[in-house]
Amino acid sequence: MISPRSSKRFHPKPYWREWPTGSGGTDDAQLLSVLGSSIHPELEDLSVLSWGLGESEKEKGPHARLDVLTCIGTDVDWQYEVPDDELETLVATTSPPDSIKERKLQVFFITTPWSEETDQSWLPGNFSISPFVLRILLHQGLSRAILAEIFSAEGWFAKMGPRCFTHPGESACLSSFEVSYRSRGGWVTGVGFTQFIRTRHQTTYFCINYPPHALTRLETLLEHDPSLAHRDFFLDALAADQNSKQWQYLIAQHRKELMFHENMYEDDKSYLVLAPKQLHQLSRNWNVLYQDCLDQLAVLEFLHRTYEKFRKTVEDPKNSWDVDKRSEMSESFEALTAQCDNLSRWTSVYRERTLIRINLLFHLTNQRESRTNTQIAASTAKVAEQTQRDSASMITMASLTMLFLPGTFISAVLSTTFFNFDEDGLHVSPKWWILPASTIPLTVVIFCLWNTWRRGRVKQLEEQAKMLQEERARMQNGKEKQLS
Structure with a gap:
């Protein structure tokens, strides 16, 4: 069913569930018999997969949205919000790549629901993708490592590293080239995963939480030039560019806050009381932003290296795969890497400027306190001096009184x-x-x-x-x- 894309890509905010506990799912051996063998079983934890699939069957909240893009030659077909039963039919009726001479691209865009509490995409720790859809996607080549990462509750810090695998075929020729990595564009869009499998005539993408604006740009570009669909690493560069823009936007927002503090009048007593806590929070955000920019830079450097490896591998005489040479994607990755490196360096600079501001306020507060202590000491000394003078006067008066009072009293009375x-x-x-x-x-x-x-x-x-x-x-x- 073909329907126009709605303006809102994400589900309305659903009910947020805590990270579920318990165990369930099928036996590991049974799951292995269903999914088949893997080239890299040492990187896959079947117990996590079986448990996660069991938890997905219990999920009662809104399911993830699935959009499918299919390009055969210059024919572009978008399928929006594909139901589970239609996905199976869509995959089954797709012509196998060996039966056609034109290049084929198939992309599965999976968008997970939003969290009502955090206003963020619900990853990691997500069971919103139905087990039926997951099994179909696994048979299409979805990485089990990515699926285990989706089921993990520790994905905020224990992040999946980027991976690149070459699968040999007959006569040591290349059968497929596979790439998978984790990315993120901003603090609101949440975690995303991208995987693509390239064979001689077909490219299959699995994009989980692909940047929404990048998806809109992709639709516009394919409508104008459908041949872009077959440019290798094009979807990756488009998403990376959009993610970098999101980090740039966040840096600009925090820079405005820093400039406000730097232009603030330091001698304002109320500002000196409130500013340190705000600046400490800003410094914390700069640290997180710096690490996020480094993660983005690592992804871009990985894509650059992987693209060079891809070109070298597929252009080997024993493989001789068709490659779109109208544009050199390595140049695009070089530009994106330089841009992200610039963001990382400026984030580090702004973090240092925030620390300088914190130190300045600390010294200004100490100076104000020192002036106050000086005033207090001066007032105390003045009070002590006045007290001493009063005391000396009283002692003098008392001494003279004791000396003359008896005689004066007697003389006064008798006189x-x-x-x-x-x-x-x-x-x-x-x-x-x-x-x-x-x-x-x-x-x-x-x-x-x-x-x-x-x-x-x-x-x-x-x-x-x-x-x-x-x-x-x-x-x-x-x-x-x-x-x-």
């Missing part, structure tokens, strides 16, 4: 008119009570005034100490936020 010394002795006035009646209230008033002044002074010192404590607390909180 009043209430006491009279004459030749007959001491005479006390009958109005003597006026002296204590006026002295005692006046003394109480003086003590009250002094106590009021003392309390005000103590309150002022407490407020200064509180301000110093709050300043120390703000500085400590700023340090903790920078470290968190």
Whole structure:
């Protein structure tokens, strides 16, 4: 069934399942009898395949989308969203390559569903490809190593390395040339796998999560020039170019964030508190981007080497395969490799600039803290000096008071008119009570005034100490936020 390609290549976000546990599937020996022998069994783990196929049969979520491109000569045929039963018919009715004289290309585009939680393509750890489709694709030549990688839960770091195999036929002539590798274009599109098998007259591709925009470009190019379908490594170069553009876009987005921080006014207190954590996250992203660019560079270098090996092998006189020589794909891979190498170097530069910015903010924070400590020390010294002066004054006053108070008190009392010394002795006035009646209230008033002044002074010192404590607390909180 031929239907126009919809504008949305991916399924709507399905329900996300955690990595399933348990075991199941058929026996390894039984699976081997179904799939047949392999040229490189040492690289294939049948226990993972049998378990993964068993888990795929239990999968209840949306299945992966399958599109098929078939090109015989200049006839281009797109089959979109091929159902399982029609896939078997489509493969069965395809003319075998030996029965035709024209070159044939057949591409199986497999697009896995999206994760609702992460908004990313659901790989690795994916069981959305139905076992029926997997068995058909395995018989068509799908790599068992790629299938085991799809079933793996550790594909984010334990990545499948690129592989290139030559399969000899009769009289030591080349029977087929096989290439498989893992690639990724950005953090949203997810993990992709590409495998192609080239025989004398036919090329078969298995593209899992092929870049969507590269697929759109492929449709447009084949509509304009169908002969491009038979250019060896053309689909690989197209996908690699699109993946590099995605990494370039991500680098540009993070560069904008870095430029924002570099142009920010450093003396802003709120910025100094928030920026270190943001810059640490940016530095982490630069590290991941740098590793992703190195992975992309490794894939491009592998494709370049493999293409040279392919040309040397198929153009050997004992093989003499037909090769499209209108364009030298090695030149395209050289250009893509140089572009990706440039991205890697600039990513490293931006990472270093981010670290420089982090160090600058660290030193600015230390300088601000040093100035604050200096101000606190100056305020503390001033308070101590004032306290010392007050203390010295009080000690002086107390000493003089203790020295003169007894004599002054006696002299003052006896020198009043209430006491009279004459030749007959001491005479006390009958109005003597006026002296204590006026002295005692006046003394109480003086003590009250002094106590009021003392309390005000103590309150002022407490407020200064509180301000110093709050300043120390703000500085400590700023340090903790920078470290968190």
